[in-house]
Amino acid sequence: MFKKLCLVSLVLVGASGCSTYSVNRYAVSVDNISSIKSMANSKINVGDFNAVGESKTSIMCRGVGPIKTPDGNSFEGFIRKAFIDELKMAEAFDADAPVTLTGTLDSIDFSSASGSWDIAMTVNSSNGKSLTVSESYSFTSSFYGETACNQTAQALMPAVQNLIGKIVQNENFLKLVEGA
Template identity: 65%
Template sequence: MFLKIWVAVLATAIMSGCSTYAANRYAISVDNVTALKQLNGKKLSVGSFTASEPGKTEIMCRGVGPIKTPDGQTFENFIKKALEDELKIAEVYSASAPVTLTGNLDAIDFSSTSGTWNLALTVKSSNGNSISVTENYSYKTSFYGETACNQTAQALMPAVQNLIGNVVRNNEFNKLLN
């Protein structure tokens, strides 16, 4: 009898001990769109995005559970779609544009202890130029794993907004356009 109760308690603990933390879908940044509208009619398309760790859709958080992208997409595709969405809303996206931007997600990681997302991205233009940017996004965290991991998941989207902003507001961005 005691063994059955112990097994039931252990099974319940194991099943409830692992949560999944989904990041929010990407939302447009007004600052990024405003910067892109300054391109004076230039059009861009977005090609494929790769990653130094390709195909990654989640990162484990404190052994509590994984931080996942929305809809199970890879981190590199999450960032690619974010850039595309910004370009579309700013009315500078065209699938047939003379210039295509591609990218490589050089690094993506976080610390739920210190409350930081660390992202690095290289964007290449079909004209041969490229720029590399980083974003070290700070957010409020917690001592408690469940709370910290939830806050980490919620901080991915604004970290990506800032990363895209670091691209489109970069002094070298215009070199990608011609």
């Protein structure tokens, strides 16, 4: 009887499976591009982005399934690529620029219950200056796990747009790119 119960339990667990919630590919923000273009012809290179602690490629959502970035990149890699995309669209990215910005993802987490992404990042310049920003992005969530996790995944991209906006619109951003 015990063996049958175990077998039935394994079949049910295997059949229920879990979902994976993929974040949308990054889309540039017109506001961010405008802010970057307002800098006087600065060209910027972007170096490595790392994370405080362990680098994550997914975060589990309510035990329903993981939230993952497109292409299986780490979250700091997703933010780095988004930042480069913004700079390229603003015609400010140059791999040979005299100033290189690097980033440290200080923290990233979400609440699928209350509907928020919380991201903190420090951007360091090769000129010795740094800037730390944080974004708490609110979105509509759901009581139902499947819906809530899907909405959480869809909310990361605009949360990253806002995070980058807080970097490039910060009054100290120009100090990061001095010498460019």
